[in-house]
Amino acid sequence: MDFYALLGVARTASAADVERAYRRLARRYHPGVNPGDRVAEQMYRRVQEAYFVLSDSERRRKYDRGLLPVDEQEPVAFEGFDFSTPAEGPFAATFSELFADVFVQAAREATTPTRGQDVTVTMHVPFEDAVRGAERPVSVTRQERCSACRGRGYTARAVASCPSCSGQGTLRWTRGHMVFRKRCPTCGGDGRTLREACRRCSATGVVPRAEVVTVTVPPGIESGSRIAVPGRGHAGALGGPYGDLYVTIEVGDHRIFRREGADLHLTLPVSIAEAAFGADVTIPGLDGPVTIRVPAGTASGTTLRVPGAGGVRHGTTARGDLVATVQLVLPRSLDERSRELLREFARINREDVRRHLFETH
Ligand SMILES: [Zn+2]
Numbered sequence: 001m002d003f004y005a006l007l008g009v010a011r012t013a014s015a016a017d018v019e020r021a022y023r024r025l026a027r028r029y030h031p032g033v034n035p036g037d038r039v040a041e042q043m044y045r046r047v048q049e050a051y052f053v054l055s056d057s058e059r060r061r062k063y064d065r066g067l068l069p070v071d072e073q074e075p076v077a078f079e080g081f082d083f084s085t086p087a088e089g090p091f092a093a094t095f096s097e098l099f100a101d102v103f104v105q106a107a108r109e110a111t112t113p114t115r116g117q118d119v120t121v122t123m124h125v126p127f128e129d130a131v132r133g134a135e136r137p138v139s140v141t142r143q144e145r146c147s148a149c150r151g152r153g154y155t156a157r158a159v160a161s162c163p164s165c166s167g168q169g170t171l172r173w174t175r176g177h178m179v180f181r182k183r184c185p186t187c188g189g190d191g192r193t194l195r196e197a198c199r200r201c202s203a204t205g206v207v208p209r210a211e212v213v214t215v216t217v218p219p220g221i222e223s224g225s226r227i228a229v230p231g232r233g234h235a236g237a238l239g240g241p242y243g244d245l246y247v248t249i250e251v252g253d254h255r256i257f258r259r260e261g262a263d264l265h266l267t268l269p270v271s272i273a274e275a276a277f278g279a280d281v282t283i284p285g286l287d288g289p290v291t292i293r294v295p296a297g298t299a300s301g302t303t304l305r306v307p308g309a310g311g312v313r314h315g316t317t318a319r320g321d322l323v324a325t326v327q328l329v330l331p332r333s334l335d336e337r338s339r340e341l342l343r344e345f346a347r348i349n350r351e352d353v354r355r356h357l358f359e360t361h
């Protein structure tokens, strides 16, 4: 998230510019102005966050250098009012203090482990593998839990007493009559360890990793099907559980077959003599040669079915059929003798093969 872009100011914007931009946006997205609008609510929170960082010169300097210290995610809690002592100094709470409740909520979200995002990839599966089923590798780039910090984003170093809170674990301070409290970010609240942002994962708790996942493709799977591989998605934030991997299947074409469910379709070239006299013709099936009986007098366009010679019906062990659509093929070139025979054939067979086209019903 680019805080400058979010506030709509240049990177060189003055503190006054940042302030003005913030006020304008805070008014626009204020939950009181947009009741029930979750997008506005989120924008409001982001605007707060951006302002929290950019309104403080030290935080802004760190942000500009690409450092967002872990401690800025720590919640500030508003404890209440304290009128027992006179207010000290100018009555000016910092922005983050005034919006303490907003920060507590945002920070709780930022420090609660969340489930990782799902990863979606598309896998090309050759036609035969989709029909028969197969184990197929697919390469996936995913966020994995950082091993250096075990996904926490920071590493801890033991000390006698935390210098920030004198080992108390909490920072507590007042502004005017208002009392604020915050878990000590330096030690994470336990007073005896120092938290240092993990360098390996830039304090995110996750590192990208490319790996090859083997996916079991069930027989009969169709293009567009999704296969879920549980737990192989992105790592969750702050040690949260992994998301899932979803593999979308894209089945390749076959040289001669087309699939309709479990049935395999093909166009079957048949010679004139085979169609006239009948023949057993053999084609290369998916599991070896398949013989198809062409009956005598078969017309072009006739479909011939070989039961059980298709693929596996998805989710069962039943097989589909092989469905052949006959296509009559003339010899590529006719020699004089063949022409003579065909002329003879035409003389003998004077039947008009298109007569039925003229019949009215
Ligand atoms: Zn790490």
Ligand SMILES: [Zn+2]
Pocket: 162, 163, 164, 165, 166, 167, 168, 169, 170, 184, 185, 186, 187, 188, 189, 190, 191
């Ligand atoms: Zn501390």
